Amino acid sequence: MVGRAIVRRLASEPVTLVTPKDRIDFRRQAETEAWMAAQKPHVVFLAAARVGGILANDNAPAQFLYDNLMIEANLIEAARRTGVEKLVFVGSSCIYPKDAAQPITEDALLSGPLEPTNQWYAVAKIAGIKLAQAYRREYGCDFISAQPTNLYGPFDNFDLTASHVIPALMRKAHEAAQSGEPLVVWGSGRPFREFMHVDDLADALVFLAQTWSGEDIVNVGSGEEVSIADLAGMIARIAGLSGAPVFDASKPDGTPRKLVDVSRLKAMGWNRARALAPGLQDTYEWFLNHRQSVRGYADAPSTRQKQDDQQL
Numbered sequence: 602m603v604g605r606a607i608v609r610r611l612a613s614e615p616v617t618l619v620t621p622k623d624r625i626d627f628r629r630q631a632e633t634e635a636w637m638a639a640q641k642p643h644v645v646f647l648a649a650a651r652v653g654g655i656l657a658n659d660n661a662p663a664q665f666l667y668d669n670l671m672i673e674a675n676l677i678e679a680a681r682r683t684g685v686e687k688l689v690f691v692g693s694s695c696i697y698p699k700d701a702a703q704p705i706t707e708d709a710l711l712s713g714p715l716e717p718t719n720q721w722y723a724v725a726k727i728a729g730i731k732l733a734q735a736y737r738r739e740y741g742c743d744f745i746s747a748q749p750t751n752l753y754g755p756f757d758n759f760d761l762t763a764s765h766v767i768p769a770l771m772r773k774a775h776e777a778a779q780s781g782e783p784l785v786v787w788g789s790g791r792p793f794r795e796f797m798h799v800d801d802l803a804d805a806l807v808f809l810a811q812t813w814s815g816e817d818i819v820n821v822g823s824g825e826e827v828s829i830a831d832l833a834g835m836i837a838r839i840a841g842l843s844g845a846p847v848f849d850a851s852k853p854d855g856t857p858r859k860l861v862d863v864s865r866l867k868a869m870g871w872n873r874a875r876a877l878a879p880g881l882q883d884t885y886e887w888f889l890n891h892r893q894s895v896r897g898y899a900d901a902p903s904t905r906q907k908q909d910d911q912q913l
Contacts, residue, residue, distance in 0.1 A: 602756045603648040603691060603749075606803035614807065616644075628671040630678075637679035644810060645680050645688045647673060647729075655718045655787075655855055657763040662721040669725030677732050681742055688744040689810050690733045692818065694795075694861050695723045696748060704862040707748070707818050716856045734816050743814050747806055750822035750861050753880070754799035755887045759898040767796065767881070770833055771888050772898065774840035783844050784837050787852040790830030795860045797823045798880040801873060808871045820861040823874040829854075835878065839885045 604620075611618055619642045627633050627649050651668040658665055673690065680688045697705045698713030710730070715723045733744040753767040761769055770786065777784045805821045813819060827835075833846040866872075892898050 602752065602754060602758070602799050603802065604646075605756045606754065606799040607646050607648060607806060609800065610803035610807050627675055628668055630671075630675045633675040634679045634682065637676070637683045637685075641683050643686045645676065645685050646691065646806060646810070647676050647688060648691045649676070650691075650726075652722070652765075653758070653763040654765045654769070655853060658719045658721055660762075665721040666725050669722065670728055673725070673729035673732060677729070677736060677744065680744070681736055681740055686743060687810055688733065688742065689806055690729050690744065690746040691806065692726045692730055692746050692748040693722065694748055694750045694820070694822070694859060695719045695856075696727050696730065697859070697861075699856050703858050704824075704860040705820070706862045707820055707865060710818065718853060718855050730818055737816055745809060745813055745815065746818045747809055748818055748820050748861065749802050749805075750795040750797050750820075750859070752797055752799045752802055754884055755891075756895070757799075757884070758896050759888065759892070760896065766794065766829065766832070767836070767884070768888075770836045771840070771885050772892075774836050774842060775888070775892070777837075778840045778842055784833065784840075784842055784846040786829065786833045786846050786848050788829060788848065788854040789850045790828060790833065790846070790848040792829050792854045792856065793826045793858045793860065794829065794832070795822050795824070795826045796832075796877055796880075797821070798875055798884075801875055804873060805866065805871050808869075809866075812869060817865075819865055819869075820863050821866055822861040822863050823877070824860075824863045824867075825877065826858070826860045827877060835881060836885070839882055 608618060608620065619640045625632060625636050649672050651665055697709050699716040700713060701709040730746045733746050736742040736744050757768040758764045759768045759772045761772060774784050802821055809819060837846055
């Protein structure tokens with residue numbers, strides 16, 4: 602999702618895009634270094650990662666930790682070896698402590714315990730941040746790190762066993778509208794989350810690549826938050842459901858609140874995040890138009906028999 606958004610954004614820039622024509626396993630050092638040596642890119646947006654929600658993190662902690670560590674380590678080292686002029690490491694707001702003061706400033710990193718439900722992914726992303734900082738200090742590489750908030754948009758993952766909250770809610774709302782059943786949401790609905798359209802993230806990443814050079818990490822978000830209950834209600838209305846969502850409080854909520862402070866990014870001159878409601882509407886329409894081919898949907902068309910695995 603993020604990679605496609607970056608490609609869409611860069612299409613309007615005077616650049617030559619370098620993307621793998623064949624599948625590259627960036628977990629493999631030799632394969633990664635061979636491809637980078639052949640392409641010799643000037644700028645790298647490191648968005649490759651294994652991602653997923655609460656259930657995916659809980660079921661595959663070793664995969665989340667190993668895969669992400671290998672991907673970022675191999676690409677960052679290969680970028681140094683091939684003389685990449687700029688690298689933008691795409692992190693995540695899950696790097697911050699579970700009980701960090703809100704809104705979360707960049708200096709909250711490593712100031713407290715992580716949220717247990719996504720700690721494996723968070724630890725890997727923190728390692729990527731520190732690796733970029735270390736390469737800047739030791740080798741003088743112009744490598745920077747951006748920490749996006751929760752994302753949504755075209756080409757998201759709609760697999761209920763691995764997706765995040767918005768695509769999971771959209772899929773479940775669509776299926777509920779078809780079946781006449783209620784929309785069932787994991788958790789109490791009380792947690793608050795911040796969401797950003799992936800095309801806005803891509804624009805911010807290009808902006809940072811053009812304007813920012815420093816060791817400090819930069820939060821990227823909309824600056825607005827919404828409760829999971831209100832989010833579920835918005836998506837239910839977009840899907841045409843008449844009944845109210847049903848919340849299964851026996852399931853985990855995840856982090857109670859997660860809103861990033863975007864003051865640093867705004868001070869640099871970027872403040873172009875779209876409002877949530879129209880972004881959700883556009884994304885749901887995209888899902889309806891592409892649902893037979895999107896990741897996680899076409900492979901398993903009948904999912905209502907599964908456990909409710911709404912991801913936060």
